Amino acid sequence: MLNTQVTSKQSPSVPTIKDVAKAAGCSTATVSRALATPEKVSDATRERVNQAIAQVGYAPNIAARNLRRAESKTIVALLPDISNPFFSEIISGMEDVAHQAGYQILIGDCEHDPARAEAYFRLLSTNQADGIVLLTSEIPKTLIKQADGQADGQADFPLVMACEFFSDIDLPLIAIDNHQASCQAIDYLVSLGHQRIATLTGPAGNPICLERLRGYRDTLSVHGLIDQVCVAEGDFSFRSGFQQGLALLDNAQRPTAIFCHSDEMAVGVLKAARQLDITVPGQLSVVGFDNIGLSEYCDPELTTISQPRNEIGQQAMQSLLHLLRGERVIRRQTLSSHLIVRKSTGRVSG
Amino acid sequence: MLNTQVTSKQSPSVPTIKDVAKAAGCSTATVSRALATPEKVSDATRERVNQAIAQVGYAPNIAARNLRRAESKTIVALLPDISNPFFSEIISGMEDVAHQAGYQILIGDCEHDPARAEAYFRLLSTNQADGIVLLTSEIPKTLIKQADGQADGQADFPLVMACEFFSDIDLPLIAIDNHQASCQAIDYLVSLGHQRIATLTGPAGNPICLERLRGYRDTLSVHGLIDQVCVAEGDFSFRSGFQQGLALLDNAQRPTAIFCHSDEMAVGVLKAARQLDITVPGQLSVVGFDNIGLSEYCDPELTTISQPRNEIGQQAMQSLLHLLRGERVIRRQTLSSHLIVRKSTGRVSG
DNA sequence: GCTAAAAATGTAAATGATTACATAGCGCTC
DNA sequence: GAGCGCTATGTAATCATTTACATTTTTAGC
Structure with a gap:
């Protein structure tokens, strides 16, 4: 008799949900539920699943999840020029909120090139990004118009603007006055x-x-x-x-x-x-x-x-998350700026 | 007789490769080939497929592609602090090369926090990233050790360092002297x-x-x-x-x-x-x-x-792409720096 | 015009997770 | 103990694409 214990996969390939199911003695559906909706699974099973996960060293394949759920958990931060230090603190604020909610930030540096902006917008339609925080008005407006084409006037397109805005397109905005x-x-x-x-x-x-x-x-x-x-x-x-x-x-x-x-x-x-x-x-x-x-x-x-840059970033991401959940969003959030007097200003000289 | 022309899908849902195949009168396999390996498809068919793509407005679903190909076409640029303007030009150089090759850059801002670095490294094992350009040595070395655990000494782990390096871990490096x-x-x-x-x-x-x-x-x-x-x-x-x-x-x-x-x-x-x-x-x-x-x-x-920052970024990405193709890579590329004399230095005063 | 090789195309499995639906098991009431 | 409702779980379809393999068509040589 031949060796029936042929290595079904060549290498110790990365464990999938099936391996966990086998180790835990249950179906893949149960494993999936134990992860996504733990309350729908009995205590005993949940425990077994968790042990199995640890045992086989399982980590979910995100591409598969994204495909099935038709989402990417990725937000694009579109900015005109990454070398401008103004943006780093805003990004930082965005990341705080985003990570908390299980989202990633993809920084889109347009370098003042409309083609780049377009490429980043395309990520939306190809499911590579779930939403955009727009930090520049230097992009072709057609990108938004075509994307935003909702009849009800109230865009539910997953896009919010921060700091910058358009004079003729009404989008949720977080900025100072x-x-x-x-x-x-x-x-x-x-x-x-x-x-x-x-x-x-x-x-x-x-x-x-x-x-x-x-x-x-x-x-x-x-x-x-x-x-x-x-x-x-x-x-x-x-x-x-x-x-x-x-x-x-x-x-x-x-x-x-x-x-x-x-x-x-x-x-x-x-x-x-x-x-x-x-x-x-x-x-x-x-x-x-x-x-x-x-x-x-x-x-x-x-x-x-x-400008309260960190807060702007946080609020922008917060608003975007609301949009993604289909909730209504404040159209205009105005945060307060203040003048900091240092040494470069003085009374006019005689 | 009932209306048989029931709208099979509720909304004009985003077109898939099937729709293209139908419109072009061929199989999905042929459409896929027309896109991935055009030379394997007859001129006439390729033409028909391209027209069909334009007609239905098809864009490939990247999550599905990533799942099937087990890659993400995403590279993480791991840096200690995004607010440091030193990095922006390096990123820019990386992006030039990466975009050319169809890759995206995900900027990973560690903010000097090991947990963040770890989270970004985890993207590798979950297929959310294909490789890492490491621009900081401020991360737990265990992350690399465990990932790099190849017996042959010659790491084929998809990671290159730029500017920074470790004294005790040998990784491909692009930096000045x-x-x-x-x-x-x-x-x-x-x-x-x-x-x-x-x-x-x-x-x-x-x-x-x-x-x-x-x-x-x-x-x-x-x-x-x-x-x-x-x-x-x-x-x-x-x-x-x-x-x-x-x-x-x-x-x-x-x-x-x-x-x-x-x-x-x-x-x-x-x-x-x-x-x-x-x-x-x-x-x-x-x-x-x-x-x-x-x-x-x-x-x-x-x-x-x-420092030639743009070039460092380009070379780093180039090396990483080589690694990803399984090619051998130069272990150490030294680019030249030079002293720029301006006004902050002068002869010592009596 | 026949045959073999090469080229083009189609069929269907596979990728790894989620989830609608079906089913099993349990406790409870009357 | 039949019937009901509830919870826990399993089965299998599904997501959109790629690709191994099978099949058909074309080309070329004789």
Whole structure:
């Protein structure tokens, strides 16, 4: 008689739910239930199953589970540029909540390339992702329109926005009040005696920058300074801060204060001022935005607006999880920002 | 007769390979082949299949594919701290290569927590990830030991290290020569006349820091300055640079130069010097490490060591892809770093 | 035009888990 | 002790794709 105990599988292949069932002396259904809905299984069986799992070293095959359940337990965090430290704390907040709920975060770095954004959106339709937290408005709007095509107006498309938003598409949003934050910064500068206040925005057309710009204009208006409006456009980077800083400052009629839409641009402006021998805050006040780690360590330390980044991330993920459970979601959650006064701002010089 | 044209599925559910097969008038196997191995299908059929795919709007279900192929096309990039901008460019390099080959990058932020690292390693055994690029040595070594348990000594475990490494575990590694880079920095400082040169390292025991420390010691030794060795320990952050900077500098016998193991720590040291009214580079020279974006924008601009971060990422991913294909892999790839001299270093003052 | 080899295609099993449905067992009531 | 309801469990279909193997068709050589 031949050896009937042929090794049915070549190597000690990774154990499946069948192996557990065999070891526990029950069916695969019971094992599955013991894991997914322990309360539906008798104490004795549950105990046996758990021992069997430990004994054979079982770990569920997630691809199989995902296939059957038609979900991936993966959330895409879509952002414009991973090298911007602004996002890391938001991601961190998202991960806290996501991991708790058994979800993973896939970071989608668009690098300002629409094709990348599209690729990440495609993950939704191929069941590789269950939802998206959108941290940029720099993507083709068609991606959302086609995805969001619900007749009832109330999108149940699993997408929430954080920080950034679209002016013409209504999606659940977690963000600060950019208009108000901007007003606060300009008010503060005016209170220091500044009259020629410039602002250095992010990319043209970016809705949050437009909000901030509106706050800038409104506040100047309130103080009768509307004819002093002076706007330069950057892209949030050190480099654009430096370049636009030079352009704004190398000028007899130069501003006495610059309100920047990111801390990195503010640091670029600081460098431009140094190069032109303009002292900060003596001859120039600079305000940043975001309160990234650097703002405490540059010279001079940066006056800036702080966003509750971790909380934004948490809330965004929380909202998305609600959406995924089919629950209704708050359309707009506004978290509070605040102005942090450090050393880069001062009273206007004679 | 009843309406036989009952909608077999409730909603216009997402099309599967069966729908394509039906539309193209062939079997699912042929459709699958037309996609995976087009050369095995006749021109006419391939054409019909492609049209059918476009017609029904088919996209393959990845979970099913992953299950069947027992792979995930996902690579984990495990790093100690996502908020460190040093990593973003490496990730970017990894993504370029990975996407080209049809792989995704899952960023695993360990946040210095071993449990997180373990969770990401578990993705391997559950088929949720195909390989790991390890960018930190701050993980429990047992994770690798148990995973790497191959008798032949030549690990075919799908893991490569980049930048960081273990002193006692031999894994494929892509990195610069930290010892040499450190020698170069110290040599340069000595050539400027410095004798009391301190070094501010990363976390104690970190192998790359030990390498750099060795270079520091060796070079001082060569110049007969071995009795001037002065070492402080940080953790790569702004904050630790500032604190250790104060400790090193608030002292009559203070060093005239500090070699920091990260740019952020160097910027922290700059702040400490400002606070103590020590001019840089007049009374103190500072050298950083990594050449992150900030180093051109701080004051003074930072002399630092540049690592080819994008290339490191590319090579690391390339090596991992080789491993995954079962090919042999270069155990150690050393890329070249170089010293970038800016404004934070100068001749020692009388 | 026949045959063998090669190419193209189809059939059906397999991947590993979940779950609708069926069934068994038990305790309880009347 | 028949009937009911409840819990616990098993059976087998299902998810969407890939692929070994079988079968058919085409090509080429003579």
